Amino acid sequence: MTKHRIYTTSFASVYPLYVAKAERKGRTKAEVDAIILWLTGFSQEAFDAQLAAKTDFETFFAQAPGLNPARTGIKGMICGVRVEEIAEPLMREIRYLDKLVDELAKGKAMDKILRRAEA
Numbered sequence: 001m002t003k004h005r006i007y008t009t010s011f012a013s014v015y016p017l018y019v020a021k022a023e024r025k026g027r028t029k030a031e032v033d034a035i036i037l038w039l040t041g042f043s044q045e046a047f048d049a050q051l052a053a054k055t056d057f058e059t060f061f062a063q064a065p066g067l068n069p070a071r072t073g074i075k076g077m078i079c080g081v082r083v084e085e086i087a088e089p090l091m092r093e094i095r096y097l098d099k100l101v102d103e104l105a106k107g108k109a110m111d112k113i114l115r116r117a118e119a
Contacts, residue, residue, distance in 0.1 A: 025105040
C-alpha cells in the first residue's frame with residue numbers, strides 16, 4: 001500500500017497556507033503557532049527547527065514530543081469526513097490540525113479551540 005501524498009509533503013510547505021487562511025479571516029500567525037504547539041507539544045524553538053528542516057508530515061507528528069490528550073475532543077467535519085471517524089492515526093492527527101485551523105478561521109475563541117473550557 002502506498003503512502004498518502006500528504007505524509008511525505010513538507011510541513012513547512014503547508015504551514016504558510018494555514019497562516020494565510022487564518023490571516024484572511026483576521027487571525028494571526030501567533031494564533032496558528034499556538035494551536036500547533038498545543039496539539040503537538042513542541043516548544044516554539046523546536047517547532048521553528050522542524051520548519052527549517054522541512055520535515056515531512058509523517059516525521060513531524062512522529063517527533064512531536066507530546067500530542068495533547070485533549071485532541072480527542074476535536075469533533076466535526078473536515079473535507080467531508082468526520083474527524084473522529086478517521087481510522088488511520090496519522091491522517092487523523094493531520095485532520096485534527098486542519099480542523100483547529102478551520103475553527104480559528106471561523107472566528108472561534110482560542111479558549112474553545114484549545115479545548116480549555118472542557119478541561
